Amino acid sequence: MNATENISGKSTLGESTPGESKPGQSRVVIEHVSPELDGARFPIKAIPGDVIAVEADIFADGHDYLAARLLYKFADDTAWTETAMTLLVNDRWGASFIVEKQGQYRYTIEAWVDHPASWQHEVHLKVADGQRITSELLAGAQYVDGMIERAGGNVTSTKGKGKKTKRESVAENPEVKALREIAALFRDETRYDEAVSVAESDQFTFYANRFPERKHVTRYGRELGIEVDRARAGFSTWYCLFPRSASRVEGKHGTFKDVEALLPRISGMGFDVLYLPPIHPIGMAHRKGKNNSVICQPGEPGVPYGIGSAEGGHDAIHSELGTVDDFKHLIAIAANYGMEVAMDLAIQCSPDHPWAKDHPEWFKKRPDGTIQYAENPPKKYQDIYPVYFETEDWQNLWDELKRVLLVWASWGVRIVRVDNPHTKPFSFWEWVIAEVKKEFPDMLFLAEAFTKPKVMQQLGKCGFAQSYTYYTWRNTKAELEQYMTELTQSEMKYYYRPNFWPTTHDINPYSLQGGHEPQFLIRYFLAATLASNYGIYGPSFELMEHVPFPNKEEYLNSEKYEIRHWDWDKTNKLTYLITLVNRLRHENAALQTTNNLTICPVNDEAIMAYLKTSGNNKLLIVVNTDAYSRRAGVVQVPIWQLGIGHDQYYTVNDLLTGAYYTWHGEQNYVELDPYVLPMHLFKIEV
Numbered sequence: 001m002n003a004t005e006n007i008s009g010k011s012t013l014g015e016s017t018p019g020e021s022k023p024g025q026s027r028v029v030i031e032h033v034s035p036e037l038d039g040a041r042f043p044i045k046a047i048p049g050d051v052i053a054v055e056a057d058i059f060a061d062g063h064d065y066l067a068a069r070l071l072y073k074f075a076d077d078t079a080w081t082e083t084a085m086t087l088l089v090n091d092r093w094g095a096s097f098i099v100e101k102q103g104q105y106r107y108t109i110e111a112w113v114d115h116p117a118s119w120q121h122e123v124h125l126k127v128a129d130g131q132r133i134t135s136e137l138l139a140g141a142q143y144v145d146g147m148i149e150r151a152g153g154n155v156t157s158t159k160g161k162g163k164k165t166k167r168e169s170v171a172e173n174p175e176v177k178a179l180r181e182i183a184a185l186f187r188d189e190t191r192y193d194e195a196v197s198v199a200e201s202d203q204f205t206f207y208a209n210r211f212p213e214r215k216h217v218t219r220y221g222r223e224l225g226i227e228v229d230r231a232r233a234g235f236s237t238w239y240c241l242f243p244r245s246a247s248r249v250e251g252k253h254g255t256f257k258d259v260e261a262l263l264p265r266i267s268g269m270g271f272d273v274l275y276l277p278p279i280h281p282i283g284m285a286h287r288k289g290k291n292n293s294v295i296c297q298p299g300e301p302g303v304p305y306g307i308g309s310a311e312g313g314h315d316a317i318h319s320e321l322g323t324v325d326d327f328k329h330l331i332a333i334a335a336n337y338g339m340e341v342a343m344d345l346a347i348q349c350s351p352d353h354p355w356a357k358d359h360p361e362w363f364k365k366r367p368d369g370t371i372q373y374a375e376n377p378p379k380k381y382q383d384i385y386p387v388y389f390e391t392e393d394w395q396n397l398w399d400e401l402k403r404v405l406l407v408w409a410s411w412g413v414r415i416v417r418v419d420n421p422h423t424k425p426f427s428f429w430e431w432v433i434a435e436v437k438k439e440f441p442d443m444l445f446l447a448e449a450f451t452k453p454k455v456m457q458q459l460g461k462c463g464f465a466q467s468y469t470y471y472t473w474r475n476t477k478a479e480l481e482q483y484m485t486e487l488t489q490s491e492m493k494y495y496y497r498p499n500f501w502p503t504t505h506d507i508n509p510y511s512l513q514g515g516h517e518p519q520f521l522i523r524y525f526l527a528a529t530l531a532s533n534y535g536i537y538g539p540s541f542e543l544m545e546h547v548p549f550p551n552k553e554e555y556l557n558s559e560k561y562e563i564r565h566w567d568w569d570k571t572n573k574l575t576y577l578i579t580l581v582n583r584l585r586h587e588n589a590a591l592q593t594t595n596n597l598t599i600c601p602v603n604d605e606a607i608m609a610y611l612k613t614s615g616n617n618k619l620l621i622v623v624n625t626d627a628y629s630r631r632a633g634v635v636q637v638p639i640w641q642l643g644i645g646h647d648q649y650y651t652v653n654d655l656l657t658g659a660y661y662t663w664h665g666e667q668n669y670v671e672l673d674p675y676v677l678p679m680h681l682f683k684i685e686v
Contacts, residue, residue, distance in 0.1 A: 028066060028111045028218040032057040035494040036224055042461040043225030044494040046099050047234040052226060058111045059091040065117035067212055070095040072107040084209065085109070102441060105226040112217045116143040116208040123199045137195050140204075141186035143213065148179045150211040179207060230442050232272070232340070232415075233465040233497060235592040237528075237582055238535025239271040240505060242559050243279060243321050244301060245539075250565040253301070256322040256330045262568060267337035269575070270582020274334055275342040275417055275535065277505065277560075278304040279327070281311035281318050283350020286373070286382040290562050291549065294382060303560055305346050305419070306383040308353025314345075314404045324411065331412040342415035342446070343408055347401065347424060348374060349385045355400075356385060362397050364388040389425050402432050409440045418464070422449040426462050433463035446499060450507075460496040466533050471500040471526075475511050477608045477625045481599050484530060484610070488595045498594060500527035500534040503541050508548050508555045515546035518674035519627040520574050525679050528581045529621050530610070532594045539566040542575050577656075584655050584681065589614035598641065604633030607670065611638060618642055618684040620652065624672035632671040639666055644686055652682035 033056040035044045046052060058068050068085035085095040099105055119140060126133050148154075153176035172180075182204070185195045198204060246254035246262055259274075266274060282302040289296040296302065307314060317324050331341045349355055355362055356371070363371045363385050374381035391397060405416065421429060436443050447464040449456050450472075460467050474483045487498055502523040503509060512519060520541075527534040536542070540559065543566070547556045557564075585591045590612040600609040606626035612619045624631045637644075644650050652661050656677065672678050 025216040026218050027060045027062075027064075027113055027216065028058065029060065030056055030058050030068075030109050030111055030218055030220045033109065033220060033222075033224070035491070036222070037461060037491070037495055040222040040224050042495065043104070043227040045233075045465070045497060046105075046226050046228045047231050048099060048101055048228060049231075050099055050228075050234075051096050052099060052105075052107070053094065053096040054085075054107060054109070055088070055092055055094040056085075056109055056220070057091050058085070058093045058109070060113055063118075065114045065121060066111055067114035067117065067209075067214075068093050068095075068109060068111035070097065070107065070109055072097050072105060074101070075104050082110075085111075099226060099228045102228050102230050105228060106223045107226065108223045109220040110214075110217050112212075112214055114208075115213055115215070116140075116147075117205075119143060120199065120204060120208070123196075127196060127200065132192075133196065133199075134189060134192070137186040137192075137199060140199055141183045143208070144179055144183040144186065146213050147207050147211040148176055148183065150213075151176050151179060153180070175207070175210070182207070227463070229444060229465050233444050235532045235585075236273050236466075236499075237271045237585065238273040238275050238342070238499070238501075238533075239266050239269075239538050240275045240277070240535060241266075241538040242277055242304070242505070242564070244304075244318075245559055245564045245566060247565075248568060251563075253320045253563060255320070256326040260330055260333050263334055263337050263339065265568060267339055269579045270586065272339050273342050273415060273535070274339050275344070275415075277344050278307055278346055279318055279321055279343070280304070280307045280314055281309040281316055282306050283309050283352035283383060285351035288383050288561055291557065292561055300561075301563055303383060305348065305381075305560070306350040307346060307348065308350040308355070310352065313349070313353045313355060315407045328411050340415050341413065342417050343413050344417050344419055345405070346419035347387050348419075349387065350383060351385060353385070355387075359393070359397070359400075361391050361393045362387055364390075386423070389428065398428060398432065401428075402435050405432065405436050405443075406439065409436065409443060414440065414442050415444045415446070417446045417448055419448050421447045421459055421464070422451040422455045426458055429459065429464070430462040437463075448504075457492065457496060460492070466497045466499045469498045469500060469531075471498070471531070472502065472504070472507055472509050473511075475523075475625070477606055480526065480530070480608060480625070484597060484599065488597050493595045497533060498531050500531040501536065502527050503537050505537050505540070505555075505559060507553055508546065509553055510548075512544075513546050513548045515544055516627055517544065517573065518678050520544050521577055522623060522625060522627055522674070522678050524574065524578060525581065526608075526623060526625075528578075528585065529591060529612070529681065530594070530597070532592050536578070539564075539568070542578070543567070543570065543572070544574060580656065581681075588617050588619060588655075588683070590617045590619045598638060600638065601636040602633045602670075604631050606631050607633045607635075607672065609635045609670075611641065613641070620680075620682040620684055622670050622672065622680040622682070624674055624678040627674045627678065630671065630673040632669070634667050635670055636666050637663070637668060642684060642686065648686075651685045652680075653685060655681045655683055 037044060054070050058066060060066055069082040070085050071080040071082045073080045083095050083097055085093040088094050123133060123136055153172060182198055185191055185198060243256060243259050244254045246258035282304060283306045287296040287302040287306065289300045311319055317327055334341050366372050371385050374384040374386045433445055444465040446466040447459045448468050449459055450468060456467060470483060474480050486492065503512060512523065548554060549556045590596065593614060596612050596614060598611040600611055602609050607622065607624055609620065609622045620637065622635060646665060649662055649664050652663055
């Protein structure tokens, strides 16, 4: 096979593999490729600039040396780029490549018995044993003849006794010329010692790798996929607010213009995604009142998730918020502040939704002929009809939902938070996400699914760029370390991008219902430094709202059921910390990735420490997870990972306070008072 070098020093290959083995000639086995999801059923995830490290078990019968290449290409390119794989340990081979742009990549592996390398190894052994290898050198010359041909030269071959064909005149490059000299040397018995030296040399190894003999190549049986999303899929900072509560005038329904007025404040705190719960018309039938009351008092606004009225459905805008043009203007102004607007896709309807009239077959009917309203026992949602995905008219339903998403995209929306995706078919999500990305490849989908682990994982595989997590309920050091290990060290790291939320507009966790300020600081800081994607439920979280609905993980006077008036000018210790940490997240590349986490041992059951690095940016985060007690302990710093000697002194700079400390070796003392500041964010300077 002819190989041509690209500018990176790696070769590009055509689709065909002339050396590919026939079944009876195949000797190499390729198996247990990593990463590979469900037998190549799903692609792994990446963002531009990510390094994709691929490993596989590669072996053959006997004791011959092997060669293996990792092949990769972008989208529908016809040519593969290849890079040599290296033997790691115990027949495990590895190589890596960088995905440079958004889109889809493919990769696979080829391997073969490396006869020239096997020959060179035998030469080493025989020479060391004092054997004369004249015959072996002639075999080596034949291997070099093959290298000449693959390098673009013509070979001078021997036919019959002492007769040689005439070599054609070619413009020889320096490599071909050097190879001809080696082949002639191996055939010249008068220069035996020199020939042996070259046979054992790195020069021969270089050319053997440069122009490999690919005979009876085994190609891995699958081409594996990579979905490369834009950078915001891997690093984002979300802020949730209800537009109807954006007015600074108490009792007045907020508008998109009111939201625009808040953008300088939200952007100034360091957020880059503004997430809005549904902004569509709200139905009147069975409209809910304050605190989820089934009786709606006059003037109460209803629940935004009861979507649809005479004004329209999922492709319409609630008139009290503004017009479609007003919404487009909000998106444009947000972009000026470096922010995107994320919409909420809730696939459900008010009884007043146009679909309920025009497509009754999309809803499940009870025996009495009425449509079944939504339930999550013991919860009842009388104001909502769930869409029935088992309908015989499912294809038209799917097409309509795709149309809605494309309408949103035409408005300028490029991020969609999906409400309860785990209650809709996986096949639908896989299809609709792929369909929308055909026209808008920069579209990102976030799965708001708090459900069984395998269901959440399947949604991640189906195409969701980000996913909600169990972080909201992981509070102790032990729980957090176990969960982070699962997210960053298991197969999930290849396809599940976690987005950490301390609270949501649906969830007021028990851990925060006491309103204890240090606990809010801790929960925020952990979310923002453990995960590269995180979000907060806007003004509610900032102001540490915590009063629960009795005996539930929900808010009393929830904003879902009423318009709230927030003091948008109020600041506190938490808002200061949020602003500072968001700035540090943008200044430190180590905080822009989730899977670069190393948990560091601490001899205290409440103090959690973890290292995050990116190139020369090296951060050590230490958090006291006990919000009520001063804690002290010794952190074991993995200095070997940081290039720090055992007896070397180094400086750690707390980026939160500006304080500097001089540390020495692995073991270093920390002490954290939750009533002062329950965390350190150390930048390690060697």
